[in-house]
Amino acid sequence: MKEFGFELRVCAWAERNWPSDGERATVVARQLGTKHRRWDTVVVETTPTGLTDRAPFGDERLGSDLLHVARNAPASWAYYREALPEPGYPWRYVREAVHRAEDRGFLETRRSGNRIEIRRRYRYPGWVDRIVAIENKPDLDAAAARVLAEQLEHDVALGLADEVWLATSTTDDRIEPALLEAMPVEVGVLSVSDPEDGPRVEPIWRPRTLDTTGPGTRILDRPAGGAADRSAARFEYADPDWKRRKRLEIAERAYERGWRSYVGTMRPDCRGFELRDPAGPFPWCEPKGREQTAAECSGDCRDFEPEPPGWRDRGWPIEGGPGKAAKRLLERKRSRRR
Numbered sequence: 001m002k003e004f005g006f007e008l009r010v011c012a013w014a015e016r017n018w019p020s021d022g023e024r025a026t027v028v029a030r031q032l033g034t035k036h037r038r039w040d041t042v043v044v045e046t047t048p049t050g051l052t053d054r055a056p057f058g059d060e061r062l063g064s065d066l067l068h069v070a071r072n073a074p075a076s077w078a079y080y081r082e083a084l085p086e087p088g089y090p091w092r093y094v095r096e097a098v099h100r101a102e103d104r105g106f107l108e109t110r111r112s113g114n115r116i117e118i119r120r121r122y123r124y125p126g127w128v129d130r131i132v133a134i135e136n137k138p139d140l141d142a143a144a145a146r147v148l149a150e151q152l153e154h155d156v157a158l159g160l161a162d163e164v165w166l167a168t169s170t171t172d173d174r175i176e177p178a179l180l181e182a183m184p185v186e187v188g189v190l191s192v193s194d195p196e197d198g199p200r201v202e203p204i205w206r207p208r209t210l211d212t213t214g215p216g217t218r219i220l221d222r223p224a225g226g227a228a229d230r231s232a233a234r235f236e237y238a239d240p241d242w243k244r245r246k247r248l249e250i251a252e253r254a255y256e257r258g259w260r261s262y263v264g265t266m267r268p269d270c271r272g273f274e275l276r277d278p279a280g281p282f283p284w285c286e287p288k289g290r291e292q293t294a295a296e297c298s299g300d301c302r303d304f305e306p307e308p309p310g311w312r313d314r315g316w317p318i319e320g321g322p323g324k325a326a327k328r329l330l331e332r333k334r335s336r337r338r
């Protein structure tokens, strides 16, 4: 199975089955992280109450500037420069964020002379309990394991996610133990198989919980090893405030995108595009007779054929062609998760 399809299956499984004690809810997203590191799958653990409290801030994410306003806005009227902490960037950007926050409906503003006063309409909730990062590697061979082990060591050292997992395919009912031994012991391992009735995922090694509240270490460079290599490793310190902010920004992006946003970069308006259940829905390309990747399903695809205009004009099946219907279906599923 290609990595894209594998990734969607891990997301679908996590959404339905992520270990929960009954009080938990999850938000699952793909391809999120920081400027230097992008995780394949991200699971944000929260609660139904946390999601309810987050809802008044809208379906779109709050970026760092809006988070600054949302988290610090006062309950009663105050001049915005006195109410909000020093942002670390020019106040004019804060003023713009204040107006956007008002447009988004979670902040009120009024003028007092030439001062802008603000008051929050909702308290920004602490809705993110834990963040789990999953690296997907269906075909784990020795070379892939070496690269992956290094990336996962970075994740463990930084401690931005509470847990880090590796998900890999189960082949011949087993995963080569020698490959797993190369992985950091703190990283959990999920074994994924894909029978007809939907993906099955089994934890075969439990991860350790990482320290997300303390300082982290960014590994910038490390010796390649070998007798002749006398170079020193280089590290950088990641302070807890940076980690706290990044975690919230990642959770906000996950909340906005979910994992079905792949449809936004594919061509559901192609005549050959289908969504197939039961385990997904996952994309399917009829002309290729297989699941297509997000990269190949583009306007450059040689098999691309636009939906016949008649499909759209006749309002198939209710409004718009199948492409629009596919987008609506995925958007409905995404909204239901929130």
Ligand code: SF4
Binding pocket: 267, 270, 271, 272, 273, 274, 284, 285, 286, 287, 288, 292, 296, 297, 298, 299, 301, 302, 303, 304, 305
């Ligand atoms: S033919 Fe190409 S563009 Fe059309 S669904 Fe298949 S991969 Fe996508």
